[in-house]
Amino acid sequence: MSLTKEQFITEFKDIALKLYAAPLDDLSTQQLYQALALLTRSYIGQPWAETKKRYDQEETKQVFYFSIEFLPGRLLQSNLLNLGILSEVEAGLNELGLRPQKIFDAEADPGLGNGGLGRLASAFMDAMASVGMAGNGNGIRYQYGLFKQAFVNGYQVELPDDWMRNGFAWETRKENRAVTVKFGGWVELRPSRSGNLRVIYHNTDDVLAVPYDVAMVGYHNQVVNNLRLWSAEAPINAGTDFTLEQKERINQITQILYPDDSDASGKQLRLRQEYFFTSAGIQSIVRHYRRTHNSMAGFADRVAIHINDTHPAMAIPELMRVLMDDEHVSWDEAWRITLKVMSYTNHTLLSEALEVWPIDMFSGMVPRIYQIIQEIDRRFRLVFVPQFGQAMIDRIAPLGNGQVRMAYLASIGSHAINGVAPIHSELLKKDVLPDLYQIFPERFNNKTNGITPRRWIQIGDRPLSHLLDKKIGTTWRKNPLALRQLHDFADDTRFLDDLNAAKAENKRALAKYIDQVVHVKVDPDAIFDVQIKRLHAYKRQLLHVLGILDAYLAIKRGEKRPKRLHIFGAKAAP
Incomplete structure (x- = not known):
């Protein structure tokens, strides 16, 4: 975009006055940051809207990157750089007698990730926008990040990372795009007049997933993609009141990044987090597609979903659920679509560290998803036991040893599987997933970790x-x-x-x-x-x-x- 130093000074003074009814000299560093961030957001708004409109009009195939972590870092400087106005803004701030770096440092680091997994996800978001690829993120809007670390008398102390204390200037709440995620209860399969099975839910524990969208600005190209983060809220149902305890249980889903899962309640919370953002994302994608399409026949030509490690692996049975239960697609067609849409990045080289869930816990929390995984498991065994033998298929089927095995589910339900470095990808073939490589060699490939x-x-x-x-x-x-x-x-x-x-x-x-x-x-x-x-x-x-x-x-x-x-x-x- 084009912006002169003089234009910026005028607009910055104007927005600061409107926000705080005070001259710049009277504002704190945090207030100066908020004013500058909101001004920068105003520059992003038009290209963001135009990018979304163009994708819809041209029916561009869109990538949806599912990750339980995103680690975008502070966005103000990055957004100014990508808009092409960082030099003009810094020159204007200097002329006003302000220190640009001090204002930039006032921004809190979004507590949406922990390490390499989240940084990789954010690097891809930056890269996709900068090369003009229609790429969207799908994750969780954590209220608190990992934790703040301090040392008192030589001992480590963990403090809550309240990164949203002063608000998050870059997010836009989209309550009109909220969806309902169902947990627990029990599922009845009742034959319908058309011959299909109608799914009826009983006594479910419903949670409202409300999206908050964050602009992902491309480098000097007017492309602005979308990172959608989901927040858990109590549903607004006529005649239904929630106790404070019930609301707190719902709020917990998006409260803390990586809750302590050393006990059963912690594990259950982690599983709720995984299904929550995965289900919300899948429902949102299908809903958006259906706004402009009468059938699901072309879905796989317009949508690609990538699973960043196994945390979002329930995207596979969840897409099957939505296709069959809501869109009335047959199993075979739903599986064809799902396989074409899904791809998977494996981050784990230790076989014993691959994510698994006890069947009792899993089936109680997401009974319909468990039913679908049971059928995926049954059909997988039916096809491949005669070819490769019972012992090998027992090792790699989605269900085994009383567990739901997420890496095997992700591999069986994706058309592409990659590691994050050449040596990693080779070790996947030889040590981590060798049996699956024997069955699906064409699916395995390498994508080296990128940086921005x-x-x-x-x-x-x-x-x-x-x-x-x-x-x-x-x-x-x-x-x-x-x-x-x-x-x-x-x-x-x-x-x-x-x-x-x-x-x-x-x-x-x-x-x-x-x-x-x-x-x-x-x-x-x-x-x-x-x-x-x-x-x-x-x-x-x-x-x-x-x-x-x-x-x-x-x-x-x-x-x-x-x-x-x-x-x-x-x-x-x-």
Whole structure:
């Protein structure tokens, strides 16, 4: 979009005055952030509406990315960059005597994810919008994130991550798109006059799923896609009143990211979360499709649904449920559509860590979904036991050992299965899902984890960005493959000196930050050996610690080692 510094100053002053009835000088940093975020949202509104309209008019095939986590990070700077107005906004704020970075830092980090799973989901959202792909996210609007971590007298303390305390400027509530998700009760299958089975629900525990939409802004292309996050609320039924206890039980579904599942009630809550956002998403997609189509025959030509790990694997039986029970499609046709629509990313390399649920718990919570999985299991066995033998099919059928096995369900019900790196994808074939690979070799492929260079280089590393512009031009900002031109300068002493200078500038900034936050002075000339991810006993931090011990012992033996600073950034389970 086009925006001058002068236009921005005028519009920023105007919206701040309308919001707070006070001049800029009287506003807090949080108020300045809210004003700037709402102004930025006003710039996003028109391309967002136009993108949705174009997709519908052109009947564009749309991707729906289902993930229990999204980790988008702070959105203000990213949105300004992608709109193409970050420089003008920063110049305007500076002219007003305000510090842009201080305002950007006032934004809370959305507590919608935990680590790599959620960051991958958000990287895909950014990438799909930036390449002009019609890509939508589907997840949970958690009230509280993972947890805030503090240290008191040397001990870790967990505090609630109330990231929505000041509201979330980027969301739009769409109560007119709410759907009902049914839990529990029992299901009656009654023959209808047409010969089909009519599904009748009794004594269900209904929850209203209300969507909140967040704009996903493409880079300099006027494309704005949608991330839909679902919030659980009590249904508004005439003549039905909910007690505070009932409302609290409903609110719990979208209250906390990763509730403690060390006991049965925690496991049940986690299962409710998984079915809640999966069912809401599937119902929403089918409803939107049916607004402009008289039958489901072309559904798979217009819709692709991707399952990010097994948490949304119930999307497979849920789509079958909606197709058969609500749209009156036959089993065979529903399965054909489902298989063509669904694809699955596996994130787990340990077979013992693959997600499973006790049948008793699962069938009690989602009885109709369990019925459909039973039929998927029966038909799978009927087809493949004669070809591959009872023992092999017993190992990989959706139901076995008293459990519902989500990775096997996801693999059987998807037309594509991928890992997140070449070695990972090969290990899926050889170690994690070898029997399924033997049956469906054509389904297995690789999709290497992506990143968003717009955020991590252009915003996160400005010294490097300016150096790249100077050396190879600005094309890399839109097309990362242009970075391959840097191979030509691998032996260019002057360029390498400039690159080291940019790195040194960043290290000095980090050293200053460490001093401010944890009051430790570090040497910016040391090698910075950094690991930032969740802290678990089995993760690679353990190898890092062994490396530190090795270096320590070597130094005690009198060996010379380069000066090295080890930095760990992580949250750890209590």
